[in-house]
Amino acid sequence: MSRVFFASELEGxxxxxxxxxxxxxxxxxxxxxxDLWFDGLLHRAAPGMLPSAIRRNAGLEADSAEVEGALSHDAISAADLAAGRFDGARIIVGVVDWETLERALLYSGELGTIAQEAAGFSADLQSAKAALNIDPVPRTSPTCRAVFCGPGCTLSSARFTHEGVLAAIDPETNRVAFTGAPAPEALAGGSLRWIDGPQVGLAMEVIEAGVDGLLLDLAIDPATPIGSRALLREGCDHTLATCAARFGNAANFQGEPFLPGMDLLARYPLAPQ
Incomplete structure (x- = not known):
């Protein structure tokens, strides 16, 4: 909009x-x-949540901002923060005229580190410039660097994603078992995303898979009912042998399994016996 904010002494x-x-x-x-309604979304009144100074520059240095607030809204709970529901979320900060609903964008980016402090929380905001700090040059490794079914791997994620129905849950050992799922060894190193139950939308990594079920990296809500559904993604150990034998995808292997390691520098000739 062409509106210039704070041009007069008193503005709403x-x-x-x-x-x-x-x-x-x-x-x-x-x-x-x-509450204010605009952009097709209800913006709830939350005077206890305030962003700190927002610093933007025209250079390549990352813009910085931080937001602090109290855990007073049901929409932002300590349990959701601990479960990682807000990790990597996109955030937009702006100013709005509460009479005309004219608005201007001040900052956009992603939520970074989130920390709880007593009854409140604080979060660092990362702008799009943070991507400039990522080193694009790959490092050599004996295992594949590509994310399974991601860029470079080229395999279809739909082919290795299955919908399973929760058949058993053990909150003490943090294990679950599903019907309609592939063999446990295929899910080792994989992941799941809940599409039913109290943890709907949350993704969890499979640490171990066996006859006792799937061991997950995040705590399972004991209230998760039997029959809840989840999308199960198969895993990969990122070795050339698995890539070739199981997936037939050795041509896209993103690693150097035959490159000599650092121990080659420590070798020296021995006199014949």
């Missing part, structure tokens, strides 16, 4: 911020004392 403006989680949930908040 308020800050707003929007959080778009990776599971598709969008949350809106505003520092105004009543």
């Amino acid at each position: 403006t308020a800050l707003y911020w929007r959080i778009e989680r990776r599971d598709g949930v969008a949350l809106g908040f505003t520092g105004h004392d009543r």
Whole structure:
């Protein structure tokens, strides 16, 4: 918009911020004392949540910002923060005229490190410039560097994703078992994403798979009912032997399994006996 904010001494403006989680949930908040509806989203009044100074520059240095607030809204709970529902979420911060709903964007990026402090939380915000700090040059490794069914791997994720129905759960050992799932050895090193139950939308890694079920990296909610569904992604140990024998994908192997290691430098000739 062409609106210039803070051009006069008194204006009806308020800050707003929007959080778009990776599971598709969008949350809106505003520092105004009543809810505001715009951009197809209800922005709830949350005067206890305030962003700190937002620093933007025209150079390549990463823009920085931080948001702090109290865990007073049901939409942001300590349990959801601990479960990782907000990790990597996209965030937008702006200013809005609460009378005309004219608005201007101040900052956009992703949620970085989230820390809980007593009854509140703080989160670092990372702008798109943070991607410039990633080193694009691959390092040599005997195992495949590509994410299974990701860029470089070229395999179809749909081919190795199965919908399973929860048949057994053991919160003490953090293991689950599914019907309709492939053999346990195929799920070793894989992942699952819940599409039913109290942890719907959450993704978990499979640490170990066997006859006792799948051992997950995140705690299972004991209230998860039998019959809950999940999308199970098969795993890969990233070795050339598995890539060739199991997947027939050795041509796209992203590693150097035959490159001599550092121990080659320590070798020396021995006199014949």
